[in-house]
Amino acid sequence: MPTARPKPGGGPGRRPSGEPAARETQAVSTAEGPRQSTGRGGARPGTPPGRPPPEPAAGAAAGDRCLGARQAATAMALSGVRVLELAGLAPAPLCGMILADFGARVVRVDRHPYSAITSDRQGRGKRSLALNLKRPPGAAALRRLCCAADVLIEPFRHGVMEKLGLGPDVLLRDNPRLIYARLTGFGQTGKYAKSAGHDINYLALSGVLSKMGRKDENPYAPLNLLADFAGGGVMCALGIVIALYERTKSGKGQIIDASMAEGVAYLSSFLWKSQNLGMWDRPRGENVLDSGAPYYETYKTSDGKFMAVGAIEPQFYETLLKGLGLDSDELPSQLSYSDWPKMKKKFASVFAQKTQAEWCSIFDGTDACVTPVLSFDDVASHQHNKQRSSFIKNDEEEISPRPAPLLSRTPAVPSLKRDPFIGEHTEEILLEYGFTKEEIAKLYSDKVIEINKPKANL
Numbered sequence: 001m002p003t004a005r006p007k008p009g010g011g012p013g014r015r016p017s018g019e020p021a022a023r024e025t026q027a028v029s030t031a032e033g034p035r036q037s038t039g040r041g042g043a044r045p046g047t048p049p050g051r052p053p054p055e056p057a058a059g060a061a062a063g064d065r066c067l068g069a070r071q072a073a074t075a076m077a078l079s080g081v082r083v084l085e086l087a088g089l090a091p092a093p094l095c096g097m098i099l100a101d102f103g104a105r106v107v108r109v110d111r112h113p114y115s116a117i118t119s120d121r122q123g124r125g126k127r128s129l130a131l132n133l134k135r136p137p138g139a140a141a142l143r144r145l146c147c148a149a150d151v152l153i154e155p156f157r158h159g160v161m162e163k164l165g166l167g168p169d170v171l172l173r174d175n176p177r178l179i180y181a182r183l184t185g186f187g188q189t190g191k192y193a194k195s196a197g198h199d200i201n202y203l204a205l206s207g208v209l210s211k212m213g214r215k216d217e218n219p220y221a222p223l224n225l226l227a228d229f230a231g232g233g234v235m236c237a238l239g240i241v242i243a244l245y246e247r248t249k250s251g252k253g254q255i256i257d258a259s260m261a262e263g264v265a266y267l268s269s270f271l272w273k274s275q276n277l278g279m280w281d282r283p284r285g286e287n288v289l290d291s292g293a294p295y296y297e298t299y300k301t302s303d304g305k306f307m308a309v310g311a312i313e314p315q316f317y318e319t320l321l322k323g324l325g326l327d328s329d330e331l332p333s334q335l336s337y338s339d340w341p342k343m344k345k346k347f348a349s350v351f352a353q354k355t356q357a358e359w360c361s362i363f364d365g366t367d368a369c370v371t372p373v374l375s376f377d378d379v380a381s382h383q384h385n386k387q388r389s390s391f392i393k394n395d396e397e398e399i400s401p402r403p404a405p406l407l408s409r410t411p412a413v414p415s416l417k418r419d420p421f422i423g424e425h426t427e428e429i430l431l432e433y434g435f436t437k438e439e440i441a442k443l444y445s446d447k448v449i450e451i452n453k454p455k456a457n458l
């Protein structure tokens, strides 16, 4: 087996026990931001699978003067939870990253031989095990890993795991406490269960896509945020946390059938349940929240940037008009639908007269519901985001959003280490899950696993 020395300066190393070193969170700016706690309680190797997360430190309550000192050692909310994430495209990696950010020990099971298709960009806090599931000893190894895991995240279309002999019947028989999360676009049953698809297809099937887009234009998918990430990755993480909670009472695992189409449909409950409010009676792009209204729109500024306006309530709308220097008596009423296109043109011509910074100095601190549309270049340095330390920088100077929401006692402590290389932790993970050195050597020589330790950078 290949051996390698640790990369100097390569971020927090591993303790001899295999327990991860304490994580330190580095906010992009710490100015006035909430204190970031340090330290991370990871499960020790050999922790019995399925053990419920530890109770919070005694006395860690509001007003406790020792809280600051104790918080450094407090476990994160999901510490002790062991997750196996089978490498997939965008949604499953987000799901795994959320769990890792909040303290779970997430192992990403990468494809071996390597497949570029599933190159994960959301590997924060995870370790990588490269395993060929198509080879019987590889499938058997995953089966064994699942015996000691709490959660399996599976991102393939229906039937793939069954074909590998790794369906829920098999794995839950082996480990009845396992939470088997199946994250797909169309779900495990139904006409499309076995069809390929991507975010836009799931969004379309949910009905939500039909509501999005400007007047007289085709429906428009807002990046792949809604189905993949909100309806998929986040909903699946929620399902896992719910199932983990339920397991503390029943002692039993279960199967989660997380369909992105259904996840995003569920997110759209407000649209369904507000049908009789008259908010959605008009064609796409002509309603209040779908770019029809002049007071819920973006406007270009004189320096080519944009402002976002969301002045829905009459009192906020009045404040908007005041900031724009417009007199409401000289404008049609706020809710005069037929005048909206004309009003938009008026607002656009006013916004075009000043820079984004000038508009910010007019609207910041008012209730006009007007904010700058920030670019990725500007977002981390915006004063509000700096004050809340909303963005973090890893040890490769990569900026990304800090995990949300903020939990007061047990906040997420995201890893600052670079994402794992594929197969970087194969050996240590297998050892941790009870494989012997001899078994690992055999899997390696049979080309069932890949071991890819970073070379020393001397």
Ligand SMILES: C[C@H](CCC[C@@H](C)[C@H]1CC[C@H]2[C@@H]3[C@H](O)C[C@@H]4C[C@H](O)CC[C@]4(C)[C@H]3C[C@H](O)[C@]12C)C(=O)SCCNC(=O)CCNC(=O)[C@H](O)C(C)(C)COP(=O)(O)OP(=O)(O)OC[C@H]1O[C@@H](n2cnc3c(N)ncnc32)[C@H](O)[C@@H]1OP(=O)(O)O
Binding pocket: 086, 088, 089, 090, 091, 109, 110, 111, 112, 113, 116, 117, 118, 119, 131, 132, 133, 134, 155, 156, 157, 160, 163, 164, 183, 184, 185, 186, 195, 196, 197, 198, 199, 200, 224, 228
């Ligand atoms: C819109 C988004 C998707 C956006 C993704 C893009 C941003 C990226 C996609 C490709 C990337 C590029 C590419 O990687 C090349 C470059 C790499 C470089 O590093 C970076 C630049 C790249 C250009 C890179 C750039 C970008 O990252 C990309 C362009 C979405 O909507 S994501 C949501 C997709 N839907 C789902 O996840 C729903 C559930 N899944 C599915 O329906 C299917 O999995 C899916 C997605 C349709 C794919 O179908 P596929 O036929 O490929 O897979 P499955 O049927 O599920 O079967 C999996 C097979 O793989 C075998 N397998 C799995 N694990 C292992 C293992 N460990 N060992 C061995 N074999 C394994 C499994 O047995 C299955 O085999 P069979 O087919 O034989 O049964």
